[in-house]
Amino acid sequence: MAKITYIEHGGTEHVVEVANGLTVMEGARDNNIPGIEADCGGACACSTCHVYVHPDWVGKLPDVDAMEEDMLDFAYEPKxxxxxxxxxxxxxxxxxxLVVQMPEKQI
Known part of the structure; x- marks a missing residue:
């Protein structure tokens, strides 16, 4: 289990425990966290689960693969x-x- 903090664009924080083996997106979906739409259901075929990772966590995550990098081109204001x-x-x-913040909107 991991405790993950999801921060809405407006600043509202949601701290939830997410089971190992799920994705950060599934943790948001299963806990009704607003701001992550996940239109493709986790197939890396859209960018509606885009977040900004807190700077302290950037170097602790696995590298972005080519498919994710391509989809991030469609995200709203990627950083x-x-x-x-x-x-x-x-x-x-x-x-x-882990701390992630949602962008103003998902596209």
Whole structure:
């Protein structure tokens, strides 16, 4: 289990425990966190689960693969180095304390 903090664009924080093996996107979806739409259901075929990873966590996450990088081109106002698709982040104990912030909107 990992405790993940999701911060809405307006600043509202949601701290939830997400089971290992799920994705950060599934954790948001299963806990009704607003701001992550996940239109493709986690297939890395859209960018509607885009977040900005807190700078303290950028270097602790797995590298962005080519497919995720391509989809981030479609995200709303991506930030180099901080933008990630939550469907591509598998939850493990190593993600305990992860902080992500949603963009103003998803496209």
């Amino acid at each position: 180099p180095g901080q933008s990630r698709l939550t469907c591509q982040l598998k939850v493990t104990d190593a993600l305990d304390g």
